[in-house]
Amino acid sequence: MRIGFPHAGNVYIPIRTALQELGVDFVVPPPTSKRTLDLATKYSPEGVCLPFKLTLGNLIESCELGADTLLQAQGFGVCRLGYYARGQEGILHDMGYNIEMVKFSVSEGNKLLGFMRVFKRISGNASWPKIIMTLRFGLSKLNAVDELESLTHKIRPREEKRGETNQVFKEATLAIENAASHSEVIRLRREYTKRLQSIPQRKDADPLKVGIVGEIFVVLEPFSNLDVERELGKLGVEVVRTLSYSRWVKYSLFLNPLGVDEWREVHKKAWPYLKRDIGGDGWESVGEKVLHSRDWDGMVHLAPFTCLPEIVAQNIMSHTREDLPVLTILCDEQMGRAGMITRLEAFADLLKRRRTKLRSEGLLRN
Numbered sequence: 001m002r003i004g005f006p007h008a009g010n011v012y013i014p015i016r017t018a019l020q021e022l023g024v025d026f027v028v029p030p031p032t033s034k035r036t037l038d039l040a041t042k043y044s045p046e047g048v049c050l051p052f053k054l055t056l057g058n059l060i061e062s063c064e065l066g067a068d069t070l071l072q073a074q075g076f077g078v079c080r081l082g083y084y085a086r087g088q089e090g091i092l093h094d095m096g097y098n099i100e101m102v103k104f105s106v107s108e109g110n111k112l113l114g115f116m117r118v119f120k121r122i123s124g125n126a127s128w129p130k131i132i133m134t135l136r137f138g139l140s141k142l143n144a145v146d147e148l149e150s151l152t153h154k155i156r157p158r159e160e161k162r163g164e165t166n167q168v169f170k171e172a173t174l175a176i177e178n179a180a181s182h183s184e185v186i187r188l189r190r191e192y193t194k195r196l197q198s199i200p201q202r203k204d205a206d207p208l209k210v211g212i213v214g215e216i217f218v219v220l221e222p223f224s225n226l227d228v229e230r231e232l233g234k235l236g237v238e239v240v241r242t243l244s245y246s247r248w249v250k251y252s253l254f255l256n257p258l259g260v261d262e263w264r265e266v267h268k269k270a271w272p273y274l275k276r277d278i279g280g281d282g283w284e285s286v287g288e289k290v291l292h293s294r295d296w297d298g299m300v301h302l303a304p305f306t307c308l309p310e311i312v313a314q315n316i317m318s319h320t321r322e323d324l325p326v327l328t329i330l331c332d333e334q335m336g337r338a339g340m341i342t343r344l345e346a347f348a349d350l351l352k353r354r355r356t357k358l359r360s361e362g363l364l365r366n
Contacts, residue, residue: 001025003122004062005071006055007032009220010145011245013177014138015071021134022123027065029058032223036061041333043091049080049304050224050331051217056088063097069122070099075107079280079309082107112253137182139249144176144189146246151196153241156233157207160200166230168195207238208351209295213288214302215281215310218331219243225302226337228329228344232300235348240296242288243281266291273316282309286316293322298351300344305332325351 003026005015012028019026030036032054040057059070070092072085089101104118105111119131126134148169156165172192179185210232218224220243229239251262261267263284270287277283289299301317303310314328327347329340358364 001069001122002027002067003069003071004029004059004065004067006058007036007221008055008058008217009222009245010142010149010173011220013145013173014135014142016177017138017141018119018134019122021137022119022126022130024123027062027067029061029065032058032221036223037333043095045087047306048087049307050333051215051221051304052080052084052087053333054217054221054224055084056091059088059092060095063092063095063099068099070101071118071122072101072103073106074103075105079307081280106252110257112257115253137185139246140182140185141176141179142249143246144185145173146244147189148172148176148192148196150241150244151193153229153233153239155196155199155201156230157236157238158201158205160202162234164199165196165233168192168199172196205236207236208297208348208355209238209240210351211288211292211296211299212239212241212302213243213281213285213299215304215307216243216248218302218304220245224304224331225329226335226340228300228302228340231341231344232348235344237348240292263287273320274313278309278312280307280309282313285310285313286320289317289324289326290320290322293324296324297355298325298327298347300347301326301328303328303330305330305334325354 003019003024005012007029016026016028036054036057039060040053043060044053044056055072059072062070072088073081074085075081085101085103089099092099102118102122104114116128116131116135119135120126120128123131152165152169159165172188175188175192176185179188212219212229219241222229229241232239247262251260255262266284266287269290270283274283274286285301301310301314303314317326325347327343329343355364
């Protein structure tokens with residue numbers, strides 16, 4: 001058995017760590033690239049969403065590296081995530097790959113126990129204490145990387161030397177990914193936090209604050225959104241993102257089963273416009289706009305082309321009473337970097353003019 005799995009932003013780090021610690025034979029697909037996308041569009045149904053295509057491309061590249069057992073998420077509800085694993089399994093079989101698709105639920109039942117059972121199965125029945133310690137180690141890496149990335153968003157628009165923040169974060173991600181112990185992860189997190197905080201910053205920096213919302217895959221996989229967060233940082237914009245894989249793990253696997261609802265306030269704010277879950281992350285996208293209308297200068301809404309939940313959210317957000325400019329970017333294989341950057345530049349210019357106007361009218365503090 002050789003395990004393969006989708007890359008999907010930083011989520012490959014805890015999976016790779018867990019498999020390595022359990023002594024399982026595995027392959028890590030290359031970082032998502034144009035080749036991944038080319039494979040995906042060649043073998044996927046034309047109208048299916050970008051997350052389906054890119055994860056399929058990752059799985060094809062895993063098979064090319066010898067994987068015969070693939071890990072993939074499944075769920076239920078309006079979002080097409082529920083069809084990913086079965087549809088991709090059929091496509092891979094049609095391509096001639098004799099693979100087994102090991103599915104785990106991300107939307108129902110005891111998800112933590114489900115994850116643990118998957119790792120117990122593919123590890124050849126490792127002990128429960130071993131599995132628990134292994135998952136804890138992998139998740140500590142994910143938490144550290146996500147925490148440093150959040151700090152990177154604050155420093156990037158303020159740095160004196162462009163690109164320095166990105167370089168430090170890249171080094172941090174690689175070091176944490178290869179850390180051999182939990183204590184080393186803690187040390188590296190502290191070390192790189194200090195390094196990021198010590199980067200020289202412009203004293204006159206007054207960055208715009210823009211929230212990033214939308215469907216979780218295209219928000220957290222940089223290739224799918226053409227590195228929109230870095231491009232905003234180059235324009236002097238501080239990115240604020242509430243979505244992260246570590247947050248999803250914290251609440252969905254551990255706190256939600258105890259009755260803690262991390263989106264309660266967001267959903268409450270959305271109620272005047274949307275009173276129920278519409279699948280995916282659409283309900284949260286609406287609520288984030290309302291909740292942060294006085295905290296952010298604007299919002300970038302990332303949505304896969306044809307994603308029904310985010311299409312619904314997009315149409316609702318344009319009609320809320322809260323005055324917060326929203327730029328929706330539909331992500332698919334037709335996206336071009338030059339066109340996206342032009343839109344971001346125009347959006348940032350609009351937000352700067354809006355901020356100046358509000359300040360002159362005394363509606364916004366300096």
